[in-house]
Amino acid sequence: MKTSDKNESRVARRVIVVGGGLAGLTTVMKLCEAGVPVDLFSLVPVKRSHSVCAQGGINASVNTKGEGDSPRIHLEETVYGGDFLANQPPVKGMADAAPGIVFMLDRMGVPFNRTPEGLLDFRRFGGTLFHRTAFAGATTGQQLLYALDEQVRRWETVDVEDSKGAALRGEKMVRKLEHWDFLGIVQDDAGRCVGIVAQDMKTMAIEAFRGDAVCLATGGPGIVFGRSTNSVINTGTAAAAAYRQGALYANGELIQVHPTAIPGADKLRLISESARGEGGRVWVPKDPKDKRKGREIPERERDYFLEAKYPGYGNLVPRDIASRELFAKCFHDKRGVYNPKTEKNENEVYLDLTRIPKETLRKKLAGILEIYEKFVGEDPYENPMRVFPAVHYSMGGLWVDFEKSADGGLVRGSPRNQATNIDGLYAAGEVDYQYHGANRLGANSLLSCIYAGLEAGPAIAAYRKGLAASAHDVPQSVFDKAEKREAERYQKILAMDGDENPYALHKELGEVMLRDCTIERDNAVLGKVIETIGELEDRAKNVGVPDTGDHANHGAQFVRHLSNMLVLARVIAEGALARDESRGAHYKPAFKQRDDERWLRTTLALYERGEGARSSVKFVRQLDATIAGKSVTITDAVDTTLVTPRARKYETAGAASAAATGASSADKQPST
Ligand SMILES: Cc1cc2nc3c(=O)[nH]c(=O)nc-3n(C[C@H](O)[C@H](O)[C@H](O)COP(=O)(O)OP(=O)(O)OC[C@H]3O[C@@H](n4cnc5c(N)ncnc54)[C@H](O)[C@@H]3O)c2cc1C
Incomplete structure (x- = not known):
């Protein structure tokens, strides 16, 4: 039986979005527009998502000031700034969509700064010579987040309808679950993602939820480095949990300072x-x-x-x-x-x-x-x-797919866009690795988060439409088992009474990562970082849980997040050790040059259990997976079909002038 995209049998066949920052909210908005009801989970109140901290602005080549800027140049500068490690079709899709995104946000009521003539004002940001960044004072993230939050709130009041158009009593298009911590995905016997297990951080109840698809929009992992510009919740725990369950983590070593x-x-x-x-x-x-x-x-x-x-x-x-x-x-x-x-x-x-x-x-x-x-x-x-x-931003994140369009961008609504290698699991926002290569240009993240959401929503709706069987028809035993697994893990944490202090271990991790795994990297030092991570993993098995209470137990939660941060720290450090070149944010004085021959490729990391309490990373060049029901072979090749890689020379010129004079791959440029 084909699952209808309508909600038959008076069951709201929801999908799940974890994360209510810009990426999550945009995904939810697009899903609702497509008639798909959503459960939206967030660790913190949605309006406190880390996106609220963003300050400077969002890029779009609107060219209000008549400087000759265009989406084509935006694409060029983004991939050039990212040292050519980004797949170019998604970047093209993003740059092309950017002006429309800013106009959409303007219509939603974002109080963008304006020129005396009343036009949207644009400021300059790094890596471009154009005025390309729309802004709302220096609180742009807050204004964007609140505008999208309003859109989603609207859907919280709209009834879910069944296939005959009748309202399902008590079921609204968006059900918002704030203060819930994502613990892991639920997979059916074929490995398809059919839901999540999460913990209510007030009552500490652990529960499994069904979802025809799941989208992680859980932001970046800055707290792995201890102190960073990120919010304290940005531990990367959700991405790490999915990685532990088999999701590929890509370019983890590319961390922006x-x-x-x-x-x-x-x-x-x-x-x-x-x-x-x-x-x-x-x-x-x-x-x-x-x-x-x-x-x-x-x-x-x-x-x-x-x-x-x-x-x-x-x-x-x-x-x-x-x-x-x-x-x-x-x-x-x-x-x-x-x-x-x-x-x-x-x-x-x-x-x-x-x-x-x-x-x-x-x-x-x-x-x-x-x-x-x-x-x-x-x-x-x-x-x-x-x-x-x-430490500020992670270019790396969960690996996600895309389907290329005839004009070199993305096929809107392809179920492959933003899909991870686990069928039914999607990722969008800073948690994905897709748009910035080895270095993100300023003001491109708010854009990529919203763009990823605009792609993820229709992609998930299409995936759901093509499902042979809904997650809502999967036997309850599958969910009971996943719930039991997580409940047992949590009980083990509560029973931990060792001598180690989890916060002290995190401090040690942060210090070593910050000192030895950021701006300048050295192989011998990285070897020691990896050794330290292993020792910290051993010691993390011997912590004393700071709190055993049954209400709002953030101490026990931190023990879980610490374990996941250690797993991500290993991905970052081992990826850095392996990449013997300098590219974008990854700089090794002993390997000063970019090495396109060996390293113009995506680092693909797979989780493996290591010895004892330790994790291990397996780097792969390719991997067979099922995406949207189809068998595909994922490889580490980077799609550079639109802009031919060339050396970055910011000392002598700008990418913009290079583009304008045709110094780049003019022969390969699509019409935009
Ligand atoms: C100080 C600062 C200023 C910045 N300024 C700019 C700027 O001007 N322009 C720009 O382009 N970029 C900027 N950035 C980067 C940009 O803000 C972020 O990359 C972007 O907002 C990330 O959005 P997101 O939707 O991916 O995730 P977030 O906004 O981080 O949202 C993550 C969501 O996931 C939820 N979540 C996380 N973990 C879990 C879990 N385990 N269980 C359940 N829910 C979970 C959270 O509750 C939250 O709702 C800035 C970053 C910082 C740190």
């Missing part, structure tokens, strides 16, 4: 690239012994080192390059600026906005400047800010 954050004991608060987009300049005093306040140091005694080395892009070189330069300036050249509070030179540089009129700063950057003032206690309108690089 943002050049400008405020060093802090608890977290590293971001000062968005938009500060440089609006004219902020990075510098250090020419004299490293200079103890004057930044604002007292005269112009001629300042070293604007990014502007000097990259005259075209200046302070807006892509993040991988800017972070490396800042790091080198502080660690190798010992040129970090004097901090009057600690009375010594720290690993910090100045980010200076003081020459920009205060009125402009208030209008465009107030959100981030308030953060600086609050946490540093200095007025950034009057004083250059002190900043340093911080």
